[in-house]
Amino acid sequence: MKKFYKIGDVSKIYNVSTDILRYYEKIGLLIPDSRNSNGYRYYSEKQLWKLSNIRNLRKLGVGLKEITEFLETRSLEKTEEMIDFQLDKIDNSIRQLLSLKRELEGKKESINYFKEFKDYELPEIKKLEKRFIYLTKGSFKEESEINLELKRLKDRAEEENDFLFTESEIGTLIDKKEWENGNYYSYSGTFIISRSKTSIILLEGLYLTYFFKGDYFSIDKHYEKLKEYVANKGYRVCGDIIELYHIEIHITENKDEYVTEIQIPLEKI
Structure with a gap:
């Protein structure tokens, strides 16, 4: 029945x-x-x-x-076509999930690294390789503006997930002249470092690197310290200043846990 x-x-x-x-x-x-x-x-x-x-x-x-x-x-033919379609969709989903898994594992590794990191506020000059980036140029002063542009960059980078706290490094640029004039919160661009080649790069060369922990509003004292360091070492700044945000608002609400890296391109006088 x-x-x-x-x-x-x-x-x-x-x-x-x-x-x-x-x-x-x-x-x-x-x-x-x-x-x-x-x-x-x-x-x-x-x-x-x-x-x-x-x-x-x-x-x-x-x-x-x-x-x-x-x-x-x-029909047999139609069913076979639909099965192939489903298999393609599943394979694509698996690729996306594996990619997301790698990104999250990378971010977790980075968080653990900075939990043990001790070398804060120690200037170091070293050579950095060129890096490919997705970049939005503009004038940004508010953290909310920067976060919105970073989300848009994520879309451009074809990241098909909403996890901003993934492996991709995010950062901002400060125009060299603005920086020299002490306008440390006037950003000229936001970027995401890409794992694949793009049309825009951060140039290889010598950089003064510097890590600090805590709120961004303490950055004035760090930049004044770095300006003095550059002058005493016989270098001059030769490009826009880079800020990389290793631990930021998408990872923690506690501003004391923020980790920012400053990279200043240099050339010998």
Whole structure:
């Protein structure tokens, strides 16, 4: 004997709201096998199989129109095409998840590194390799403006997740002249360091590097200290100043835990 299920039972079994089931009925995607005199909808095993297919395809991002066409014209060839489509979607999802996993593991490693890091406020001159970046130029003064631009850069970098606290290093630029004039909170650009080649690079060369911990509003004293250090060492600044944010607002609300790295490009006088 054929078994039938009420709409409420189907809703519980498949964790699908009755509103969605009624909508599927309205568009002709999943029509109940029968209704009784009281108007109750009943679904057969065949309809449950159909609903399973609909849910699986929806999870993979298949549109309702495409699902309707497939279910109406099922054949060996059509089914094989749909299976291949699903396999491609699954493979793509696996690649994205593995990429996200690597990024999160990298960020966790970075956090652990800075939990043990001790060499704060110690200037060091060293050679840095060129780095490829995604860059937005502009005039930024507020932290909220910078965060918004970094989110937009994430989209440009084709990062298909909303985790801003991932492996990609984020930072800002201060125009050399603004910096020399003491305008330390006037940023001329925001950037994300890319793992692949882009059209914009941070040049290789000598940099004065300097880590400090805490709120950004303490940065004046650090820059004044670094200006004196550069002059005493017989160097001059030859490009825009870079700030890298290793531990920042997306990772902790405690500003005492922030870790910022300053990189100042240098040339010998």
